[in-house]
Amino acid sequence: MSEAVVRARPFVAARGEGWAGWMLCLPAVLSYLLLLLLPTLAAVLLAFTDYELGAPALNWIGLGNFQELLGDRGFRISLRNTLVYVGIVAPVSIAGALGLALLIEAATRGRALFRAVFFLPVVSLPVAMATAWQYLLHPTIGPLNAALAQIGLAGPAWLTSSDTVLLSLAFIGIWEAIGFNLVLFLAGLTAIPRELHQAAEVDGVTSAWERFRLVTWPLLGPTTLFVVTITMIRSVRVFDSVAVLTQGGPNRASEVLLYTMYTEGFTFFRLGYSAAITLVFLVIVLGLMLLQTRVLDKRVHYG
Amino acid sequence: MAEPRANPWPAVLRFAFLAALGLLFLMPYIWMISASLKPLDEIFRASLNLLPETGGTLRNYARVFENVPVLTYLWNGVVVCAGILFFQLLFAVPAGYALAKLHFPGRDWLFGLVMLGLLVPYHVPALPLYVGFSWLGLLNTYTALITPSVISVFAIFLFRQFFKALPDELIHAARIDGMNELSIVWRVILPNALPAATAFAIFSVVAHWNDLFWPLIVVTGAERATPALGVLTFRSEEAGDDFGALMAASVIMTAPLVLAFLFAQRRFVEGIATTGLKG
Numbered sequence: 269m270s271e272a273v274v275r276a277r278p279f280v281a282a283r284g285e286g287w288a289g290w291m292l293c294l295p296a297v298l299s300y301l302l303l304l305l306l307p308t309l310a311a312v313l314l315a316f317t318d319y320e321l322g323a324p325a326l327n328w329i330g331l332g333n334f335q336e337l338l339g340d341r342g343f344r345i346s347l348r349n350t351l352v353y354v355g356i357v358a359p360v361s362i363a364g365a366l367g368l369a370l371l372i373e374a375a376t377r378g379r380a381l382f383r384a385v386f387f388l389p390v391v392s393l394p395v396a397m398a399t400a401w402q403y404l405l406h407p408t409i410g411p412l413n414a415a416l417a418q419i420g421l422a423g424p425a426w427l428t429s430s431d432t433v434l435l436s437l438a439f440i441g442i443w444e445a446i447g448f449n450l451v452l453f454l455a456g457l458t459a460i461p462r463e464l465h466q467a468a469e470v471d472g473v474t475s476a477w478e479r480f481r482l483v484t485w486p487l488l489g490p491t492t493l494f495v496v497t498i499t500m501i502r503s504v505r506v507f508d509s510v511a512v513l514t515q516g517g518p519n520r521a522s523e524v525l526l527y528t529m530y531t532e533g534f535t536f537f538r539l540g541y542s543a544a545i546t547l548v549f550l551v552i553v554l555g556l557m558l559l560q561t562r563v564l565d566k567r568v569h570y571g
Numbered sequence: 572m573a574e575p576r577a578n579p580w581p582a583v584l585r586f587a588f589l590a591a592l593g594l595l596f597l598m599p600y601i602w603m604i605s606a607s608l609k610p611l612d613e614i615f616r617a618s619l620n621l622l623p624e625t626g627g628t629l630r631n632y633a634r635v636f637e638n639v640p641v642l643t644y645l646w647n648g649v650v651v652c653a654g655i656l657f658f659q660l661l662f663a664v665p666a667g668y669a670l671a672k673l674h675f676p677g678r679d680w681l682f683g684l685v686m687l688g689l690l691v692p693y694h695v696p697a698l699p700l701y702v703g704f705s706w707l708g709l710l711n712t713y714t715a716l717i718t719p720s721v722i723s724v725f726a727i728f729l730f731r732q733f734f735k736a737l738p739d740e741l742i743h744a745a746r747i748d749g750m751n752e753l754s755i756v757w758r759v760i761l762p763n764a765l766p767a768a769t770a771f772a773i774f775s776v777v778a779h780w781n782d783l784f785w786p787l788i789v790v791t792g793a794e795r796a797t798p799a800l801g802v803l804t805f806r807s808e809e810a811g812d813d814f815g816a817l818m819a820a821s822v823i824m825t826a827p828l829v830l831a832f833l834f835a836q837r838r839f840v841e842g843i844a845t846t847g848l849k850g
Contacts, residue, residue, distance in 0.1 A: 289675030307696030
């Protein structure tokens with residue numbers, strides 16, 4: 269059918285649908301090759317060289333950068349901090365968002381308002397919000413410690429003590445992530461037909477918890493899986509709050525992967541070494557995506 | 572569902588809990604605005620008062636506008652976001668249409684490339700792109716800020732999915748009317764793609780207005796700094812301990828997107844819910 273119509277048109281028929289298809293894709297294909305594929309391949313290749321910006325030549329050093337990474341205490345701390353950060357931000361922001369979504373969905377009034385309030389951090393400039401948090405968490409002039417002082421507690425130096433800095437950044441990360449996850453969960457919840465809950469009730473499932481366990485949770489499976497992966501990938505990319513508030517300090521206590529990659533590459537201009545860190549970052553992200561498609565996918569009941 | 576009527580307490584408690592938590596969520600905004608209105612000595616007093624005790628409340632804002640090229644930052648944000656979105660749509664809409672509705676050799680292969688592109692975070696090509704722009708002498712230009720983002724595989728993916736659902740008859744009718752494929756894209760497909768385009772536009776603008784990573788790499792001076800970089804520059808160079816002015820600057824740079832969000836809340840949230848995929 270479609271081909272008959274196409275042949276009826278002299279213009280398309282002259283060069284065919286193949287010509288039109290490639291012409292329409294051409295700008296995208298060229299920019300894809302030039303701006304995405306080639307630079308990505310170049311980054312992978314760079315990781316095996318000792319290239320430094322401004323250096324006259326570069327040498328192929330094989331796994332040299334990766335060997336150096338293994339022995340680099342700073343990098344090991346950075347990797348560990350990133351995993352700790354993800355390990356805090358992902359579960360708390362996911363569970364928190366799910367709880368909030370269920371509460372908002374069940375609320376009789378103010379649903380739009382609450383959704384807006386919790387979503388606000390997603391659209392707010394992270395750099396600006398980080399400065400606001402810096403003020404809130406400031407040890408001497410910050411309202412948080414002022415409030416703690418009112419009840420006789422001495423608050424820590426949240427962002428400048430190596431004991432609390434990662435925790436404080438994770439807290440900011442949770443605040444930023446919850447609204448995003450909340451919206452995805454709310455979208456997932458509205459897709460569940462109300463009749464299913466009513467049917468469960470007819471079948472004698474009366475407690476809210478049982479209804480959640482037997483109906484909502486299994487049907488929310490695909491959404492949850494998606495939220496889990498996307499949250500982990502987004503939090504592996506933590507950069508702004510570190511760059512603004514701590515620059516990885518104190519004593520590397522808040523050094524994270526992307527920030528280490530940034531300083532090695534764009535402050536010290538060790539592009540080869542920085543590319544090796546980028547590759548580690550890429551492998552982690554790809555691993556999380558693989559986890560989504562291979563492992564987690566099998567445990568989810570699609571509705 | 573009959574429970575709430577019989578017993579109002581769960582609903583009341585739920586509302587109270589959400590309201591209290593919501594207020595906690597708004598704390599950074601409340602304190603940011605409050606500090607932006609206070610004179611310095613009050614900010615440093617660690618009081619829990621939200622309103623300034625003395626007058627002169629807009630002095631911080633005046634100081635920001637005097638000392639910081641705020642309007643330049645905002646304008647750069649607008650130029651960069653608009654430029655990026657323009658090219659993203661210009662490249663992705665025809666490609667999405669071709670991948671969805673045309674049959675041509677290599678199509679599946681191209682779609683494979685799109686899926687592959689979805690896997691790569693934009694930080695990965697950043698290093699070689701930086702080297703390239705520095706070779707070309709293009710650092711600190713709009714070109715360097717806009718170019719790397721003109722290709723959005725996510726946009727191609729989104730539009731392809733969306734166009735697949737459009738009826739073929741629409742396209743056949745346009746061909747019978749004598750339209751070529753290019754005019755079909757812009758005059759038939761694009762008007763039908765507005766919901767997807769709006770959702771994507773929201774996602775794109777939020778991402779690039781707020782992005783710090785790439786501007787931090789390619790921009791070296793205030794004249795091309797985006798809002799995110801502007802706040803960072805102001806923090807590290809000029810503000811020092813001037814929290815009041817810093818908070819005022821933060822309010823100014825955050826306001827455009829937050830106001831846009833408050834005005835077009837429903838679209839915003841749906842936009843993120845449908846395009847949230849990319850994150």
